[in-house]
Amino acid sequence: MNNLKTKKELKKNKSMRLASGLLVVTLLTTAIVSGTFAKYTTTAVGENTARVAKWGVVMTADNNIFGTDYKDAANGNTITTDVTDNSISVSALANSDKTRDNVLAPGTKNDTFNLNLTGTPEVDGVITGELKTQNFRIRGDKYFQMKKTSISTEAEYKAYSGEYDLYVLRDSDSYYAKTNGYTKDGDVFYEAVEIANLEKSDGNAGPDYYPITFKMTNQDGTDWNGFTNPTGASAYQQDTLELIANKFNAVYKTSGVNFESGTDLSQAALPKITWEWAFTHDDSTTNGKYDKVDTMIGNVMAANRGDTDFDVNCFASTGFNGMQGEFMKEKGLDGAYLGKPFGPSSFKVMFNLNLTITQRD
Amino acid sequence: MQNRKGKIWLLVCVLFICVAITVSVIGNHLIYISQIEKEAISLFPSVAVESDETNDEGGSSSIAITNNANGVGTQQNTEGIETFDNKQTWSTETDVEIFKLTYTNDDGKVSVVSSNGEEVIAPGTENEYTFHIKNNGSTTVKYQMTCEVLTSPSDVDFPVNIAMKSYTGDYLLGSDQGMERLAKGSFIRDEASLYAKNYAYYTLFWEWPFEQGDDDFDTYLGNRAVDEDLTVTVVIRTYAWSDENSQIADGGLRNPNTGDTTNVMYYLMLGGIAVVLVACIIWKKKKDGEHDEE
Numbered sequence: 001m002n003n004l005k006t007k008k009e010l011k012k013n014k015s016m017r018l019a020s021g022l023l024v025v026t027l028l029t030t031a032i033v034s035g036t037f038a039k040y041t042t043t044a045v046g047e048n049t050a051r052v053a054k055w056g057v058v059m060t061a062d063n064n065i066f067g068t069d070y071k072d073a074a075n076g077n078t079i080t081t082d083v084t085d086n087s088i089s090v091s092a093l094a095n096s097d098k099t100r101d102n103v104l105a106p107g108t109k110n111d112t113f114n115l116n117l118t119g120t121p122e123v124d125g126v127i128t129g130e131l132k133t134q135n136f137r138i139r140g141d142k143y144f145q146m147k148k149t150s151i152s153t154e155a156e157y158k159a160y161s162g163e164y165d166l167y168v169l170r171d172s173d174s175y176y177a178k179t180n181g182y183t184k185d186g187d188v189f190y191e192a193v194e195i196a197n198l199e200k201s202d203g204n205a206g207p208d209y210y211p212i213t214f215k216m217t218n219q220d221g222t223d224w225n226g227f228t229n230p231t232g233a234s235a236y237q238q239d240t241l242e243l244i245a246n247k248f249n250a251v252y253k254t255s256g257v258n259f260e261s262g263t264d265l266s267q268a269a270l271p272k273i274t275w276e277w278a279f280t281h282d283d284s285t286t287n288g289k290y291d292k293v294d295t296m297i298g299n300v301m302a303a304n305r306g307d308t309d310f311d312v313n314c315f316a317s318t319g320f321n322g323m324q325g326e327f328m329k330e331k332g333l334d335g336a337y338l339g340k341p342f343g344p345s346s347f348k349v350m351f352n353l354n355l356t357i358t359q360r361d
Numbered sequence: 362m363q364n365r366k367g368k369i370w371l372l373v374c375v376l377f378i379c380v381a382i383t384v385s386v387i388g389n390h391l392i393y394i395s396q397i398e399k400e401a402i403s404l405f406p407s408v409a410v411e412s413d414e415t416n417d418e419g420g421s422s423s424i425a426i427t428n429n430a431n432g433v434g435t436q437q438n439t440e441g442i443e444t445f446d447n448k449q450t451w452s453t454e455t456d457v458e459i460f461k462l463t464y465t466n467d468d469g470k471v472s473v474v475s476s477n478g479e480e481v482i483a484p485g486t487e488n489e490y491t492f493h494i495k496n497n498g499s500t501t502v503k504y505q506m507t508c509e510v511l512t513s514p515s516d517v518d519f520p521v522n523i524a525m526k527s528y529t530g531d532y533l534l535g536s537d538q539g540m541e542r543l544a545k546g547s548f549i550r551d552e553a554s555l556y557a558k559n560y561a562y563y564t565l566f567w568e569w570p571f572e573q574g575d576d577d578f579d580t581y582l583g584n585r586a587v588d589e590d591l592t593v594t595v596v597i598r599t600y601a602w603s604d605e606n607s608q609i610a611d612g613g614l615r616n617p618n619t620g621d622t623t624n625v626m627y628y629l630m631l632g633g634i635a636v637v638l639v640a641c642i643i644w645k646k647k648k649d650g651e652h653d654e655e
Contacts, residue, residue: 044444044451044491044600050460052519052591053473054481055583100375121583123483124472261474359583361485361571 057265057357063112065273065351066102068092070109077109104212104349106294109276114219115355117265124261124360127268129252134350135241138293140198140206146297151189184316196292207237209293212349213279214275218242224271225251236281236290241349245272248353258360265357273353301347367643374639378632386628404529441557442502442601446492451599459490459595460563468575482521484579494599495560504601506563508549511594517582519593520573524566525549533563540566546595555601565595 067079073088080088092103117127151157198206214234218224227247230240248271251257259265281290393452444451448458460480464473464487475481496502512519521543524535533549535541555561 041454042442044442044455044599045453046444046446046451046455046457046459046597048457048459048480048596049592049594050480050482051593052582052586053481053486054476054586055580056587057584119587120476122474122476122481123485123583124466124470261472262476359484359571359579360472 025186026242041093044126053122055119055121055123055359057117057121057125059118059355059357062116063110064102065110065113065275065353066104066349067110068100068102070105070107077107077279078112079110104277105298106211106277106291107279109274111272111274113273115270115272117268117270117357119265119358120262120267123359124259126256126258126360127252127355127357128256129248129353129355130349131245131248131252131354132352133241133245134348135212135239136347136349137208137212137239138196138198138209140200140298142194142199143196143293143296145193145195147193149189157189166218196296197289198293204264207233209243209290210239211277211290211294211297212241212275213278214244214273215275216247216271218269219272221272224269230241232280236278239276241351244271252355270355297347364647365399365648371640371643373638375645378635378639382628382632392411408603431461441497442504442599443495443497444492444599445495446490446536449559451492457492457597459488459491459567460593461488464488482519482569483583484520485567485571487566489564489566491562492597493560493562494555494559494601496555496601499557500603501557502555502563502601503552504555504599505552506550507595507598507600508546508565509598510543510546511596513592513594515589517591519543519569520575520578520582521567521569521593527551528562533564540568543567543593561628565597567595 042315069080069088070090071080071087075087090105092100200206215229216224462475464469466472473483522540523543523546524540525533
């Protein structure tokens with residue numbers, strides 16, 4: 001009985017195994033059938049990536065061209081922004097609105113105004129710009145200051161030497177004239193006292209005087225783009241500001257300076273611009289005449305201190321026998337200056353530099 | 362016990378029959394497909410085969426291939442479906458030249474140059490890229506072409522325009538009058554049939570206008586690009602499959618059967634009959650066994 005039972009169990013196991021095996025085979029063949037019925041397909045992918053090309057051009061300027069405070073000669077006469085600096089020798093006074101204007105004075109200068117350009121753009125570009133300026137000058141003539149005289153009698157009038165030295169003007173007059181005789185009764189006599197003389201020795205007008213001289217060079221002081229800066233008397237006897245502006249604009253305004261992609265713009269030869277109001281002029285023939293003009297300029301500005309809209313007003317005048325010119329009447333006749341126009345009609349210097357770096361198509 | 366044994370054997374027989382059916386079905390099919398057929402569409406480009414075939418029956422959805430056809434380039438006439446441009450045949454991940462390393466201006470002078478070997482875009486740059494889809498087989502196929510535009514970072518609205526024109530002369534995006542903004546490139550899609558020995562082609566256009574009234578934004582992007590990669594990626598996918606509905610294709614050749622038309626029901630019925638017979642035999646045996654016991 002046990003043998004029979006064992007035989008039956010063995011047979012059952014075999015048949016179970018066979019059934020299981022066939023089940024597995026069935027499942028496998030089913031999978032193959034499903035795969036066989038699949039379609040043929042083809043897939044292709046084309047892809048490309050690009051990044052934005054770099055620009056990264058940065059332009060800066062070290063310091064301002066003019067300042068409100070300047071150090072003394074021992075410290076270079078240069079601009080300082082530290083109002084507590086003990087070496088300050090020139091300092092602008094506050095206006096009525098508490099602002100302070102940039103100032104210029106004999107002995108001041110600035111050689112720290114630097115243009116900096118950085119960046120290596122991946123595109124072609126061009127540097128364009130424009131320099132707009134305004135300078136002032138003193139004509140090469142005589143300059144007088146009117147002083148009230150104490151003349152009260154004809155004798156005193158006639159005692160004045162030099163017919164051309166005495167001019168008469170009444171405050172109510174809109175013109176001036178040399179007297180042809182003695183007239184009293186209300187007339188006030190003013191004497192034109194010479195304070196500066198830029199005429200030549202032959203009495204003809206001398207070269208104009210430009211107190212502020214400008215230079216434009218490479219960073220290392222060499223000539224920039226072939227521009228030679230005037231030196232000596234040539235520097236203050238012509239408008240060097242206009243000279244450098246003309247050269248600057250010829251390079252940057254007319255056509256600009258092109259650069260190619262991949263250029264390191266820090267190597268671009270931007271100009272270095274400096275200026276100076278010489279404390280003395282070492283021309284042995286000047287005999288201090290420019291110093292007197294500088295003093296006159298300073299006194300004119302001082303007489304008008306506090307007037308932020310001050311301009312040197314000049315008007316043409318006729319009737320001055322032997323001397324024609326413009327007469328400056330700002331605060332009244334007494335102390336007024338007589339002479340050729342200081343021209344342009346202000347003691348202001350304007351420096352407006354614009355540089356643009358643009359991609360070229 | 363006898364009953365259970367019978368059931369097991371019944372199961373064995375049924376399974377055996379199932380296996381027999383599937384083996385016969387597969388066997389027939391495998392014999393058939395193991396033979397090399399001219400009309401079969403290969404999954405991979407095979408050895409070049411010279412072909413002087415032209416197809417004058419090119420349908421309106423594709424262009425017949427002729428020797429030295431314009432735009433075909435130097436492609437080999439390989440079997441199957443090919444997507445290619447004038448420099449290479451696409452695979453499943455192909456770097457194509459939609460963007461460039463350098464660009465020239467209208468005067469023919471190079472004005473934009475990548476500094477590190479990566480394709481770039483910049484104001485004033487533009488390009489067009491043409492690719493072909495060619496059916497080298499002898500039967501009709503269907504294909505689908507899609508485009509996807511990806512940008513990074515996501516906060517940048519790239520001032521780039523895009524358009525695509527098909528071989529029919531129609532624009533899938535944009536028009537002769539102008540292109541569309543870059544993001545719309547992901548809406549480009551086309552689906553058509555390609556008869557045997559025919560090809561289709563598409564041209565992708567893009568531009569970053571030099572003057573579009575927002576120089577400040579262009580400058581902002583150019584400055585931001587100094588420290589960060591601002592990227593545009595264009596992905597074009599082509600997907601082709603056999604046209605099962607085309608019974609008689611060009612040249613009178615039948616479309617290869619990627620499926621099977623075997624009458625499976627015949628075999629199932631046969632199997633069913635076999636199951637019934639087996640069941641009867643077992644029942645008979647069982648009956649005989651019971652009589653013997655009596």
